[in-house]
Amino acid sequence: xxxxxxxxxxxxxxxxxxxxxxxxxxxxxxxxxxxxxxxxxxxxxxxxxxxxxxxxxxxxxxxxxxxxxxxxxxxxxxxxxxxxxxxxxxxxxxxxxxxxxxxxxxxxxxxxxxxxxxxxxxxxxxxxxxxxxxxxxxxxxxxxxxxxxxxxxxxxxxxxxxxxxxxxxxxxxxxxxxxxxxxxxxxxxxxxxxxxxxxxxxxxxxxxxxxxxxxxxxxxxxxxxxxxxxxxxxxxxxxxxxxxxxxxxxxxxxxxxxxxxxxxxxxxxxxxxxxxxxxxxxxxxxxxxxxxxxxxxxxxxxxxxxxxxxxxxxxxxxxxxxxxxxxxxxxxxxxxxxxxxxxxxxxxxxxxxxxxxxxxxxxxxxxxxxxxxxxxxxxxxxxxxxxxxxxxxxxxxxxxxxxxxxxxxxxxxxxxxxxxxxxxxxxxx
Numbered sequence: 001x002x003x004x005x006x007x008x009x010x011x012x013x014x015x016x017x018x019x020x021x022x023x024x025x026x027x028x029x030x031x032x033x034x035x036x037x038x039x040x041x042x043x044x045x046x047x048x049x050x051x052x053x054x055x056x057x058x059x060x061x062x063x064x065x066x067x068x069x070x071x072x073x074x075x076x077x078x079x080x081x082x083x084x085x086x087x088x089x090x091x092x093x094x095x096x097x098x099x100x101x102x103x104x105x106x107x108x109x110x111x112x113x114x115x116x117x118x119x120x121x122x123x124x125x126x127x128x129x130x131x132x133x134x135x136x137x138x139x140x141x142x143x144x145x146x147x148x149x150x151x152x153x154x155x156x157x158x159x160x161x162x163x164x165x166x167x168x169x170x171x172x173x174x175x176x177x178x179x180x181x182x183x184x185x186x187x188x189x190x191x192x193x194x195x196x197x198x199x200x201x202x203x204x205x206x207x208x209x210x211x212x213x214x215x216x217x218x219x220x221x222x223x224x225x226x227x228x229x230x231x232x233x234x235x236x237x238x239x240x241x242x243x244x245x246x247x248x249x250x251x252x253x254x255x256x257x258x259x260x261x262x263x264x265x266x267x268x269x270x271x272x273x274x275x276x277x278x279x280x281x282x283x284x285x286x287x288x289x290x291x292x293x294x295x296x297x298x299x300x301x302x303x304x305x306x307x308x309x310x311x312x313x314x315x316x317x318x319x320x321x322x323x324x325x326x327x328x329x330x331x332x333x334x335x336x337x338x339x340x341x342x343x344x345x346x347x348x349x350x351x352x353x354x355x356x357x358x359x360x361x362x363x364x365x366x367x368x369x370x371x372x373x374x375x376x377x378x379x380x381x382x383x384x385x386x387x388x389x390x391x392x393x394x395x396x397x398x399x400x401x402x403x404x405x406x407x408x409x410x411x412x413x414x415x416x417x418x419x420x421x422x423x424x425x426x427x428x429x
Contacts, residue, residue: 015249043273124162247281
């Protein structure tokens with residue numbers, strides 16, 4: 001970082017620290033006499049360089065905002081979180097990915113390339129062999145669609161079964177049961193995951209759909225597309241669980257140690273994409289008041305994450321972070337349907353869970369995403385503000401602010417904006 005003291009902590013997939021030691025973080029706080037520590041986490045990235053580029057761009061913008069006279073008595077530092085994540089495989093979900101393709105690939109080739117790219121992405125023992133079997137099945141989808149569909153879905157079910165997370169979120173049921181239905185009909189249904197039209201009607205309900213709904217055909221190309229979407233879903237589920245594990249088992253203990261040594265230091269969590277789930281998981285597993293602010297930038301987890309009694313008396317996975325006052329100050333959430341990555345991830349989850357309707361991916365979808373809709377069915381949520389240079393915010397402790405970002409954030413990774421840095425600075429005052 002050019003303008004603020006910076007240190008990284010790198011976690012393994014089980015949450016254990018790869019490097020450096022927590023003592024190095026303590027040393028930075030002591031050496032720089034820090035009063036405030038920003039802890040920032042990336043989401044689905046290909047490599048560490050992308051994470052570092054994100055941190056440098058966003059935190060340099062924030063450093064400019066912190067030059068205000070209201071911050072002169074405070075000293076800021078940054079802890080960058082690095083963890084093993086993986087992007088969705090679709091070219092359209094990777095910034096600039098589509099432009100790099102010289103020739104248009106067939107749906108079959110896209111699926112085979114996706115399988116190859118994910119060889120080292122899953123935690124289950126023997127996952128490489130499972131993906132090899134999935135590739136063999138994929139190659140036969142156009143010659144023996146019934147059996148090949150069964151074989152492919154069976155391999156995806158094996159990968160899901162190897163994910164040891166204990167989360168209780170809407171998409172969990174679909175993830176654990178998708179293999180129980182007809183494999184070919186599942187792949188047909190997963191062809192269409194568009195989220196172009198969303199409404200706020202019919203809250204709490206969702207219509208079932210036949211495999212042919214929404215203009216879906218059962219052609220071979222469609223089976224390849226459906227299989228790729230299912231593979232993406234399984235990848236999403238793995239990264240979702242890993243982000244939660246790293247937050248709970250890795251980052252939360254680091255924060256506890258910091259607060260033990262320096263109880264008065266202000267800790268501000270910032271998470272992008274799955275990094276939003278990671279820092280939220282950490283916040284839910286520290287002591288009361290340990291976190292001063294939480295900022296979620298296009299977060300990739302359920303929009304019911306903070307919900308109260310959203311389904312049969314059940315609360316959101318991270319409700320404890322709010323209900324038990326783990327966070328002293330405001331929670332800021334950016335959301336927009338310009339974010340095709342979060343939108344598509346949860347549209348796939350909806351299809352897996354046999355949900356559909358004009359509200360697919362919207363605030364009334366059981367499987368909607370935080371980065372698309374903000375926090376839903378959450379009594380502390382405030383929807384009065386948008387993300388804008390002209391907005392006059394009035395952030396209060398204990399409140400959650402859903403900032404609609406349609407006019408500012410144009411896609412999933414478009415978060416390094418002056419408007420975002422301004423919101424963070426106002427939230428920590």
